[in-house]
Amino acid sequence: MLNINKLALFLFFVSHAIIAQTLKSPEEYFGNATGSKFHFHHQLIGYAEYVAANKPENVKIFPLGFTTEGRPQMIVAIGSKENIQNIELIRKSNLQNIGLMAGAGNKNIPTIAYLSYNVHGNESVNAETSVKVIYEMANGTSDLAKKVLKNTLILIDPCVNPDGFDRYSQWYNRYLGKKPDLHAASVEHHEPWPGGRFNHYLFDLNRDIAWQTQKETQQRINFYNSWMPHLHADFHEMGPNSTYYFPPSAKPFHEDLTGFQREFQELLGQYNKKAFDEKGWLYFTKENYDLFYPSYGDTYPSYNGAIGMTFEQGGGGPAGLAYKRNDGDTLTLKDRIMHSFSTSMGALEALSDKSEKTIEEFNKFFNDAQGKGFGKYKSYVMKFKGNEAKVKALAEQLDKMQIEYSFANKKSAVSGFNYQNQKEEAFSVDENDMIVNSYQPKGVLAKILFEPKSYLEDSNTYDITAWALPYAYDLPAFALSQKLSGGTTKPKFDSKVEIANGKRVFAFASEVSSFEESKFLAQLFKEKIKVRLQEAPFKAGGKDFGAGTLLITRKGNENLGENFEAKVTAIAKAFDINLLPLYSGLVESGPDMGASSVDVLNPPKIGLMVGAGITPTAAGDVWHFFDQQLDYPITLIDGSYFGRVDLWTLDVLILPNGQYGNIIKDHKEVTRWVSDGGRVILLESANDFLAGKDGIELKSKSKPDAKNDINKSYGSRDRDAISDQIPGAIYKVNLDNTHPLAYGYEKTSNVMIKNTLDNEYLKNGWNVGKLGEHVSGFVGQNVKKTMKDVPVFAVQDHGKGKIIHLLESPIFRGFWYGGKLMMANAAFLVR
Ligand SMILES: [Zn+2]
8 A cells, every 4th residue: 555655756756747748838837827927038938948848849949149138049940740850951942942042942841930029128028928829839739729830830039139128027027016006106117218128239129120230130130031931920019008900001011012912911900800809809900000111020021022010019118017098998918918929829820821822922022033133223333442341331231131242343334323413324334343133032122222212102101211222321323224243242352451561661541431440440549559630631652642541650659669560450451441551751742740730539538328318229329339330438327427427537428319408407517528628429309408508509490480270180180290200311411521520421421311400500610511402211391391401410619629419310220331430530530
């Protein structure tokens, strides 16, 4: 007979053996009910790993790398036993079937569904839902799971933005009592700055997918490209008083979405409404969320042949575990999970039911472009000479998106649309010019990113409406209706740094011509190498230098001794910039190296304002720019203790877009510091803080009294409001490139304008950038009328210091390459 203890032990082993064969649900694994708490990222990932370890025949984990804060990113692949066994064959066949990998692929592959949860960190229902989806599909016992897994392989990103997600859950859990508090005043409904929406560098990862400026996106899209899924669903949340949004999307649709992609939008509505109608859950479709700007989680996949979609649950940051809605209902995390789970299933079922047709249309999307080219213009030519650094940077961007390009190996005479003057004209393709044509698998994406004007079928979009890469990179470019191919995959560079054998260099000269010289300068600063700036044009070593040339003289760098030449050229080579060795201080024309127009540049100590009142993404743009792109130290200063900061320990203070009334109590403290030699850089609405104040040149134009239109209609109020909007359009800005702020620029530059600019020109200052003509993108008619004769970039000399007005951000979302040099100039050269 068994004694009691042995019986207990026996029962334990028996029950354990049974449990080991069945997969634990998230509730069982975590030991709490669905929606009863926000987990931490490592817990959710722990569950995914547990599932993979217990169901290896159906689940495989692909690690993507780590976030900036060190959290793992991963994809959980779930499929039938057969599909998981053949997973690599499926992946390769899919790429081969669409021409992105050499060889003949197996045509008989499952459809690939890719579900991305929680790209915005505080839209936390999504990662909480992902574990439920993983369980449902990995367990594989429901009728739906059985059906889907027969012909579909599922890739799940449980949390696209782990750093933002944990920022939210750590904050929320800190304030949670025994149960959630529904009182609107409770702290748990008021997330503090900067909120969990953004990643570490405060970027919006759902605006970054095409540009891939952020580590999380780079790792994610690298994986995406190695798979090229047939469907991509992006899971979000909106305000807690909204219901649920699922496709079909709102207009505008981009004109290049295929008929099948449009039909599938409707189909998603049909599949998702079933569960919602049955349960009586409220929802809406066809409003707010459009398919236009190419860097979202729905559009980027769509322009990559997939069925792309956005789902939005009402909830997000303020919702917490329970929220009292305006309509009197209580919204719980559990409700939110049920809804998002339901649309996850709806998307998978729709795809599974349309599996064959989806694959056929997907393959056609790529193969048609490759065979026939795509769009009105078939080729795009970017001029190389004088733009080497920009072309190189563009090539890196295209590599990230798998868009093929080549370089001309001979001269030819052609004609095309000139991006600069907006005219059709004859021009010559010269050796090394970069050529992109749409006869390639990614031909549609290439067309969408290069076409000079994007056709907008409806102006009601909530994001920028123009983005053509030749404008973003400020490159002279042409669009051609004929097919053109280059002969080589690499341009032929002449050696850029050449030192005459054995000769002693007097100074190195490098004309500021691109952002690459800014990076070079940042490195020289960090290595404590003395740099001078020649403001006047001159000729030396047989070369003409324009205004703004960096001179690294042996004088002042004696500590480098005989290492001087080797050290400076090594840094120049690392940034691939032009550097000319000169062997005398006497130049051929213009001022000599010891002239008064030559001044020493000191490495500035730079401060950046962050904190409540400041737009997180605007602060993030600047932070990431200095820390990651320019690789130069920047001190983050929170507004909460700004009053106690000794400004005189800084050389440059940057105020990003925001409201400063509550942060800087005494603006005179700032202007006193400027008088003593400080430089303040004001971006966008930060300019309003100083505009019109004593001693400040910048003033708003007086506005005519708004006339009330007595005939306006209530029903068309949303449409009418569009007249006052500029969601993001490209304008030409006319530059005074003899001012240090615009060194290295041509006479004009293309700038992304998304603020209504309405200041007067400075009367006693430098109007370095004046708004020129509209180039591309939507501008409301009222805005268009207002924005005439206005500065975009201006500098006021104030005592020994400078006030630098950047009324539009030149470094928007980290992808507008053409503006990066200006931001660096503002910090390094304006003094
Ligand atoms: Zn979102």
